[in-house]
Amino acid sequence: MKIQKIPEASIVRMSVYSRYLSRLDQKGIVTTSSGEIADGVGVSPAQVRKDLAYFGEFGTRGVGYNVKDLHHHVLKILGLTNEWPVVLVGAGNLGTALCVYRGFRERGFKIVGVLDSDPKKHGQPLGDLVILPMDKMEEIIKENDVKMGIVTVPSDFAQDIVNLLVKYGVKAILNFAPRAITVPEDVELRNVDLAVNLEVLTFKLSS
Template identity: 60%
Template sequence: MKTLKIPEATIIRLSVYSRYMAQIKRKGIVTISSGEIARGVGVSSAQVRKDLAYFGEFGTRGVGYNVGELYGYLMKILGLTTQWKLVIVGAGKLGSALAMYGGFAERGFKVVGIFDNDPRKIGQKLDNLEIMDISQLPKIVEANEAKIGIIAVPAEEAQEVTNILIKNGLKAILNFSPRVLSVPDDVVLRNVDLSVNLEILSFYLDAQKR
């Protein structure tokens, strides 16, 4: 395998391809071409082949890709053959919804704890998960070997919570707060900013009128 710098956009598409392959696999289709994948997920066929080429040669010339095999390769590339444990900090509307969201389990992520600092919330149940005081976080992270933390607290508390997560050895953070966070180089950070997404729509809607 060559060690090139892989574009982040490629990783995003690989995740999309993998889900598309799961869908195709369920239909019982055995073979698929880059062109068919491309049409299914809305990119070019060359793009599909280039993305896959970063990681190896998975297809057969003149034929295409074996659906089951390709799915397996994609899951392995994405690191989804092991189950990742994650914790959520912030048990407001968003944090609670994320804790109960079924989509994570489907792809092998397991929520092992949700934390808050509001005494009125501590002890409440979300499905099978009890909201715990943030002071319990170190114990839960260690016991479950959680590696991913989700931040669903208000902007003002986001950096503080981030520091706690990092101190407890978490190496990946998904930030839902509308605040730019600083993290050390060895921690992966992704921002899912709901307002930013609406504002992008606003920009293009408004632009249509100009």
């Protein structure tokens, strides 16, 4: 295998494969194939093989893949073999929902701090945490060695919050505010725009 750039879409699919492999493993299935995975997640078998091939040779020709083995490899590729501490900023409706979202914990993400600028919220319990004021950000990040942040503050404040997170050493940010945000080169940013997803649907319904 030559070294080459890996498409972001492949990484997204790797994450999806890993969830499917975890299900196969739970069902006690020992061996699988690119065809089975493809059916299970809704892509082509060639796509599955190509994606996996970016990272190594995990299968046996004529046989397929060992489920446990492949699952472990994929988790390792995604960096999910250890728990990730995460700080969440913005304890509004969306923030509180994400804070207790089981899908994150199941995949090894642990929210270790929830911050909000509203003094009325400070001290309020949220899951097994307590909402803290913004000036606790540095402490939370440093004490827990936090590298990831989730931003669910109103759009107007998103860039400022992101700047703060970066200042205190966060290296990857998931932003839910529908605004263009900039970060330094060594920081990873992903945006999730919930309304956009509905609007793609209305476009298709209308055309």
